[in-house]
Amino acid sequence: MTAASLSRFLRPDQCAIRLVESQEIGIVGVGEATVPHIRFFNQTLGLDEADFMRKTHATFKLGIEFVDWARLGDSYIHPFGEYGREFRGVKFHHCWNRLRLAGDPQPLDDYSLPILAAKRARFAPPSMDPGSPVAAFGYAFQFDATLFAPYLRAYAEKRGVRRTEGRVVDVALRGTDGFIESLTLASGEKIEGDLFIDCSGFFGLLTEKSLHTGYEDWTHWLPCDRAVAVPCESFGPLLPYTRATARTAGWQWRIPLQHRTGNGYVYSSKFVSDDEAAATLMKNLDGKALAEPRLLRFVTGRRKKTWNRNCVAVGLAGGFVEPLESTSIYLIQAAITHLIELFPDRNYDALNIDEYNRVMDVEFERVRDFIVLHYHATERDDTPLWNYVRTMPIPDSLAYKMELFRERGVVVNYKLGLFYEPSWVAVYVGQRVLPKRFDPLLDDTPLDELRRHVGGVSAAALAAAESMPTHAEFIAGYVRAVR
Amino acid sequence: MSEQFDKAIRSIVIAGGGLAGWYCAARLCHAMRGRSVQVRVVHAAPPGSEADPLEMLCGSTLPSIALPFAELGLEEREFMRATDATFKLATEYRDFGAAGRSYMLPFGEIGARLEAVGFHQFVGRLMLAGRDADLDLFSVPALAARLGRFAHPSQDARSVLSTYEYAFHLDTQACTRMLRDFALRRGAVAIDSDLARVDCREDGQRIAGLTLADGTQLSAELYIDCTGSRALLLGQGLRVPFEDWRPWLPCDRVAVARVQAAGAAPPFTRIAALPNGWLMQIPLRGAIDNALVFHGQSLDDASALAQLKALGPAAAAPRVLSFTNGRHREFWRGNCVAIGGAAGFLEPLAATGLRLIDDGIARLVALFPDAGTLPLMAAEYNRMLGAAWDGARDFVLLHYLHRREGAPWKLSQGAEPPRSLAQRLELFRYRGRVVLNDEEIFEEADWACALIGQGERPAHHSILAAQMGEEEVLTQFSRIAQVMQSAVQKLPPHQAYLERYLA
Numbered sequence: 001m002t003a004a005s006l007s008r009f010l011r012p013d014q015c016a017i018r019l020v021e022s023q024e025i026g027i028v029g030v031g032e033a034t035v036p037h038i039r040f041f042n043q044t045l046g047l048d049e050a051d052f053m054r055k056t057h058a059t060f061k062l063g064i065e066f067v068d069w070a071r072l073g074d075s076y077i078h079p080f081g082e083y084g085r086e087f088r089g090v091k092f093h094h095c096w097n098r099l100r101l102a103g104d105p106q107p108l109d110d111y112s113l114p115i116l117a118a119k120r121a122r123f124a125p126p127s128m129d130p131g132s133p134v135a136a137f138g139y140a141f142q143f144d145a146t147l148f149a150p151y152l153r154a155y156a157e158k159r160g161v162r163r164t165e166g167r168v169v170d171v172a173l174r175g176t177d178g179f180i181e182s183l184t185l186a187s188g189e190k191i192e193g194d195l196f197i198d199c200s201g202f203f204g205l206l207t208e209k210s211l212h213t214g215y216e217d218w219t220h221w222l223p224c225d226r227a228v229a230v231p232c233e234s235f236g237p238l239l240p241y242t243r244a245t246a247r248t249a250g251w252q253w254r255i256p257l258q259h260r261t262g263n264g265y266v267y268s269s270k271f272v273s274d275d276e277a278a279a280t281l282m283k284n285l286d287g288k289a290l291a292e293p294r295l296l297r298f299v300t301g302r303r304k305k306t307w308n309r310n311c312v313a314v315g316l317a318g319g320f321v322e323p324l325e326s327t328s329i330y331l332i333q334a335a336i337t338h339l340i341e342l343f344p345d346r347n348y349d350a351l352n353i354d355e356y357n358r359v360m361d362v363e364f365e366r367v368r369d370f371i372v373l374h375y376h377a378t379e380r381d382d383t384p385l386w387n388y389v390r391t392m393p394i395p396d397s398l399a400y401k402m403e404l405f406r407e408r409g410v411v412v413n414y415k416l417g418l419f420y421e422p423s424w425v426a427v428y429v430g431q432r433v434l435p436k437r438f439d440p441l442l443d444d445t446p447l448d449e450l451r452r453h454v455g456g457v458s459a460a461a462l463a464a465a466e467s468m469p470t471h472a473e474f475i476a477g478y479v480r481a482v483r
Numbered sequence: 484m485s486e487q488f489d490k491a492i493r494s495i496v497i498a499g500g501g502l503a504g505w506y507c508a509a510r511l512c513h514a515m516r517g518r519s520v521q522v523r524v525v526h527a528a529p530p531g532s533e534a535d536p537l538e539m540l541c542g543s544t545l546p547s548i549a550l551p552f553a554e555l556g557l558e559e560r561e562f563m564r565a566t567d568a569t570f571k572l573a574t575e576y577r578d579f580g581a582a583g584r585s586y587m588l589p590f591g592e593i594g595a596r597l598e599a600v601g602f603h604q605f606v607g608r609l610m611l612a613g614r615d616a617d618l619d620l621f622s623v624p625a626l627a628a629r630l631g632r633f634a635h636p637s638q639d640a641r642s643v644l645s646t647y648e649y650a651f652h653l654d655t656q657a658c659t660r661m662l663r664d665f666a667l668r669r670g671a672v673a674i675d676s677d678l679a680r681v682d683c684r685e686d687g688q689r690i691a692g693l694t695l696a697d698g699t700q701l702s703a704e705l706y707i708d709c710t711g712s713r714a715l716l717l718g719q720g721l722r723v724p725f726e727d728w729r730p731w732l733p734c735d736r737v738a739v740a741r742v743q744a745a746g747a748a749p750p751f752t753r754i755a756a757l758p759n760g761w762l763m764q765i766p767l768r769g770a771i772d773n774a775l776v777f778h779g780q781s782l783d784d785a786s787a788l789a790q791l792k793a794l795g796p797a798a799a800a801p802r803v804l805s806f807t808n809g810r811h812r813e814f815w816r817g818n819c820v821a822i823g824g825a826a827g828f829l830e831p832l833a834a835t836g837l838r839l840i841d842d843g844i845a846r847l848v849a850l851f852p853d854a855g856t857l858p859l860m861a862a863e864y865n866r867m868l869g870a871a872w873d874g875a876r877d878f879v880l881l882h883y884l885h886r887r888e889g890a891p892w893k894l895s896q897g898a899e900p901p902r903s904l905a906q907r908l909e910l911f912r913y914r915g916r917v918v919l920n921d922e923e924i925f926e927e928a929d930w931a932c933a934l935i936g937q938g939e940r941p942a943h944h945s946i947l948a949a950q951m952g953e954e955e956v957l958t959q960f961s962r963i964a965q966v967m968q969s970a971v972q973k974l975p976p977h978q979a980y981l982e983r984y985l986a
Contacts (some may be wrong), residue, residue, distance in 0.1 A: 004979070009598070009946075009947055009950060010946065010950065011949075011950050014946075014949065014950070015946075018610075039573070060786055085491070088516065088517070089513075089514055089554065089848070092590075131945060180561075340946075340947060341916070341945065341947075342914075342916070343945065343947070345943065345946075345948040349913065351909060351910065351913050352913065355910055355916065355918075402858060403859065404863055405855055407855075407859055408850075408856050408859070408860070410850060410860075410863060412863065413921075414921045415919060415920070415921045415922075415923065416919075416921070437487050437853065437855065438487070438492055438855065439851065440487075440492065440851050440852070440853050441514055441518060441848070441851055443488060443518060444517060444519050445517055445518070446517040471911075
């Protein structure tokens, strides 16, 4: 992604870009789910959506379903879109909450078009007309990361990026200031550069192994440290959403692609053995496994400086937050966007680097708080992991946000960073962080009037969802992927 | 839940019946339609005087004002007629940097996106190459303002005439009357008596009640302090500390006079820096409101009034008012929320007066409390509004950093700027980066335009702006300028448009 982006924005005669990768080291992605920002990335590169989807066997994604998170038996969807219209200037979720406190049982999910469409395995792109009932939602993709990488490689190479196959065996640092000077490959080839971008994954070949940047460990908030992944055959209708099912010592993902389904169990090695985790995963597949399960290890947290000296760590080398909200690719994208905006010259002014690290810290921390919310806001005490996260201390920034929602349904908004009000509402409500009080502006509104309003919203959303083609039909027409 | 009904706020007293007070009353009555609540407005000023005379400086507005007015159901033509309003496309700043130089801060896009980087980065690049680009040439509202033209923006997103917004110049006293009528029709109760005493609970955290000059005792569940800079409830009653911004913004007096308009009303506010302060001219229908903001220690009132007099015969007796730039550390404490001048004062160099009132009311409505959530809602309110005020202060202060002559300018430049502004300046000077914070009123284009207009020049430019050859950048620039210029030529004169629109 970095090479493709940089090749899009930097003229080859001004900046030569080389990429070193080794076929011996695989790609971690096992079927990636994304958030709607990916579309902006693709548009910026000028990728044709249908072509991209065809080549990466991609499906559309309207949200993420969370199963068994707050309580066993619970299920909710975090949709990419807003809930219904406001009522007399009062936001929709307050209207819903008012009725909920009065005893009305209808779940919040019923007022979201992307949720209703997702549950029916239907999809159509949002209307460009903002007045249309099918306007206020977005979508992302689920795709095969092992196919996305070569797709971007072809793009980058066409724009002058030189790719070198090989394993880095040595990193030479400048004596004066410890900047990276060159990489030596197993073949003996030496590659020099001004700026080095570390995309070597958790390992942090440059930023950690050579520059010893240091890592801020967030395991006390997010204890999962391993994942076991396996693809399986598709089963049933093609679903336009990702599923995250809570398990004894973590959670299991299910990402439907055109040709197969990606699965994985993210868990804490403190609470379950690798064998047991793999067995749990294999037992809970929709279809026949297509490979042996693969084990991945990680430590949740963030590099102390994602940009250190002349090295910028992008992706897992910069930090890792488990893929519960499909943020891995978003964080790569954010790193690239900020890098391009703050692209250095050979002076490497501290001002520039500090600003980059400041904005990336905010990005990481805002994602982190959102993920921690999913774990901490649970009533589950049936396994040691769930009991731990339920009772653990959480970041103050999150505690403040949760209190405002729990007391009165207020969402703390911000300008920089991922996840806006509808996302927070979806997850608070789905995790049973339910406001104790309603918005006082609604206290005298006759409940029947409010019911008519929300009833109109759910009827319109339902009709719009029913009018959509099935996801499989839409993809077939749009992509015509060769299976 | 029944407990929440017991704690519901059913009575609100707004102290101060000026623009902030009546705007607040109108918005609260509107937000609470269909809800049983008593909204009372205490005039709270000595007979014959206004609750907050400084509010007359709110007449130049920002585009965000259109939405709340529309939500109240105030039709644009009607409220423009009622307030002698004209359209506003920009603010002109003259002599704030190099003498004789002026620039527009327009309401709209500047240039066009040439790459994944702001237009100002390309401007920065040309400047580094020794060419000075006049940003006014790349903005439809700035061009239209210069030519005195106006029309409502096009609804067609492909048209270059859709790239701007507009605000209004309005008569604040007429606006107050309009909002007062609106609020009274919606059930607000006016109490025409002066405020004599504010009673606080012993812990100093809540207002217990108000005593009026005629002896009436008034109590409510929520008090809104709109008493202007006296801040009778929040400041004098609850003793919330005031953050004094005078080391940065030393002007402390303003002379105001309304004169008859000689010609057509320009669709922009004129602001000119002077040795001892600055002059603002707000064009209304048939009149101009002139305000000379000055530094009391370096200019006496008589000289200030003489300067105003030179601009034309005043329609009414000119006045001099004093003010202190700054804000209260909290705007909401216990059962008391301060809005407008009682929250703080920021000289109207960036037309933020009505916007800060508006934000204060909008946040209060969104966070409307009951007795059980007062402290929590107050915390979030203070966080948001504090950031909005401080961001606006930084934006105003930016305008003080470049002029060489005159006491207030030199005094301001002698003080170390707030960290937030220093950081913005540093990053812009380095490479044209605009830092934006949460709750910010001004956007990237506003900051870039003001920074460049003030004479700030980035030392480097973004590498993205170097991906196009200089010739190509110049070609693109002249193409953009031409398209805008020819589009603006077709717009009607502002005055003619106004007369037709309001006929």
